[in-house]
Structure formats: C-alpha cells, structure tokens
Amino acid sequence: MNQQTTIVGDLVEVLKKSKWLLVPFILLGGLAAYYVSTTFIQPTYEASTQVLLVTEQEGDRVDSSEVLSSLSLVNTYRVIMKSPAILNEVKERVPNAPDPISDALTVESEEESQVINVVITHTDAAAAAETANVISEVFADEIPDLMSIDNVRILSPAEVPLTPISPNVLVNTLIGMFVGLFVGGLIGLLRHVFDKRIQNEQEAERLLDLPVIGSVPVIERRDMKSKKIKTNTPKGKGEVPHVPEKKERQSS
Template sequence: MEETISLQDLFKTLKKRLALILTCMILGVTIAGVVSYLLMTPTYQSSTQILVNQTQQEQDQFTSQEIQTNLQLINTYNVIIKSPAILDLVIERLTLDMTPGQLTQHITVASEQDSQVVNVTVKDPDPHRAADIANTTAEVFEEEIPKLMNVDNVNILSPAIVGDNPQPVDPNPPLNMAIGAVIGLMIGVGIAFLLEYLDTSIKGERDVEEILDLPILGLISPIPESDVNLDNVVRTRRKRR
C-alpha cells in the first residue's frame, strides 16, 4: 500500500516540531552574527575615476569602427592598470608588504557603460590605505601610459576621498543574519521531517491500517477520567458494605 502524505500532515509535523525549527533559526542567526561581528575583518572601499580622452579631433559622427576602437582602447587600459608594470610602482611608492598578484585581488577596474570613464575601486581593511592605493594607482597609470603606449590621453577625473565616518562594505551583518535565519529554517524543517520519517511508532488507527493493510472494524472510545474516578468510588463503597 503506497504511503501518501497530505498537506494537513505536513502542517501537523511542522507544528509538532515548531520548537526545534525555531531553535535552528535562532542558532543560524546567532552563528551568522558572531561570525560577522567578531570573526570577519571589516573591509572598506574607495574609488577613483580616470577619464580617457579622444586621441583625435571629435567629429559630429563616429563610425562603428571608431567606436569599437575606443572600446578596445579602454579595455586595454583596464588590463594595463592591473599589470605588474603599474602595480610594482604602486607597491614601491606606498611601501606595501604585498606582491602585485596580492594587490590585484584588492583592485577592481571597470569602465562606465558607453563612456570614456574608468573606475578604479580598491577594497582594504584600512579605509585610508584603500584611498591611497586607488589614488596612487591612478597617478602611476597616468604617468606611465605615455611610455607604454605612446599616447597622452589619460586624466584623473575624481580622486578617492575618505569620509569622516567611513562605513565598511563587507561584511554585511544584517544580510548575513538573514541568510543564517533562512538556512536555519531549512535545516530545522529538514530535521523535523527526518525525525517524523524515522518515527515508526503507531499513533492511531490510520497507522494500524497502513502497517497491517487491513480495514479497521471497530474502535474503543477513550474513557473520561471523571467516569474512571466515579467507578472507583462505587467499588470502594461496595467493599465497605
């Protein structure tokens, strides 16, 4: 006989194991909060913008080939900014205790869509060092690009500035705690259904029907406690007589 589970049974299981599910949720939120506030190092972000000018006189209209050439040029600049030719000089000027490969992991270079602006974003545990790395990278790139590509069309548009009260971008404790709550909820529900599946005790006539594969012919109604007490009183009086 195939075992079927109704929606009502699912809700009964969830209600029965509600304390377990809530405990898992609270545990997930607590672990995420402890990891976010105590174990993870705060990371700050600082950005500077570089403007790539046209190397030729601006025209009223640009051909698709010229537009493609400009995009390829900016993409080339994005690669050069994170190359050892630039980062070695940045490390030397700031006396950073890291290799160009390690510094690359702190730097993100991206160009604004359909524009000549390149964003250099740096993440670091120290907000002031993040700004220094971003500004120095832009300055070194501006100085070295004429030597590397024989062009002089790069200017710093907006330097990185550290605010009065910088806020870390990572970690995000509220988001991590929300994720912890969802994970705890999923684990709690999973454990609840697993315990219900492993529980082979007989709880009612439906279980007897499913296990023995036989119809139920009759049921013994439960005797109220008041009737049991009354019957004991009657028996006690008869014995005294």
C-alpha cells in the same frame, strides 16, 4: 492527487508538532551566523576612482576619429594599468597597499565609454582609497612615456569608504536562521518517521483500514491517587469505629 495532499498535510502536522524544536534551532542558527559574521569575518571595503581618456578638439567640434581612437585604446590602457610597470611603483608609494595589488584591483569600462573605473578592495578602508588614487596618478604620469600620448585625466578621486561591502550581516543571519529551520525540521521529521506509535484515531483508521468503535481515555497519574478523607474529631478523643448492629436470632 489525494495521496500528495495527505503527504503535505502530514508534513505540516509534523512541523506543527515540532515547533518546540524549530524555534530554538532558528534562534541558534541566526545567533551563530550573526556572531561569526561580526567576530570572525574581517570586513572588506571598496574604493574606486575614475580615469577619463580625453580627445583633442578642433575649435568647438570634437573629432570623431579621435573618439574612436580613444575607445580603441581603452583595452590597452586596462592591461597597462594592471602591469608591473604601474603596480610596482604603487607598492613603493603605498606600503600598506593590498598584497598583491593585482588580486585586489579591478579595472572596468562601460561599452562605448572613455571612462575607466579603478576599483580596489581591501580590509583597510583608508589604504583602499589611497591605493586607488595612487594607481590613477601613476598611470596618468606614465602613459605619456609609454604611449607618447597625453590623453589621460583623473575624473574623480577615490574617497575613504565608510561601510564595508562584506560580510553582509543581515543576509548571513537570515541564512543561519533558514539553516536552523531546516535542521530542526529534519530532526522533527526523523523523530516522526521512527516513532511507530499511533498518534490519533484518524491515523489508526488510515493504517488499519478499520473503523474505530471505541477509545480509552488518557488518565493522568495524579488522577489515580486516592484522596484521603479528613474527619473532624474533638481534641483528646479518638475516632470511634462504627460497629454494625447484630441482628438478634429469632427464637423458633
């Protein structure tokens, strides 16, 4: 347990010492992700419309058998909606529709529901909404001929989406910052691993298993320079050297 605590403590110390390296990498990672997301990744929009399978009513009461019949047809209608019989006509009516439409089309339905959701994803917001609406219109027009049942109604038409569903610039920027943090931390850790110098007294005691009885202080180079002493002398006069007095030899 103590060894694990020591390793974690050393790792934290390494990250603290490498903060001058982490901050630039975090900023560069976030800026790079933001730039790529806003410049190189084309935004994608999603438009959806809903189609309702109606049931016949007997007076004010809905026939339960008709409801079950409609529910059983939902899966069949989903397949028909993605068939060439529908999509080829949609392509003729919407020239700028995604190509192929089947890759951009998603047909969904909730369990025990008579509502079918038609979803189109495209880089053109207006084309996505138009394609979704035309699919539901063509489907409603063709079902009576294909199934001999006129029980499809458009519940809500698609509107032009204002905001893209991708890319998510905020999430991508955060991911870029995390990658920058990881790269900066990895570089700092490698520098620490390959640096064989003893950094402090505690590390020396731990590595050598000996007590530290003294240390040499760090002396900066500027502190080692000799300082010149200036003397104030009158103009025109030089410095008079000091000559020590000679002691007279005592006569014997």
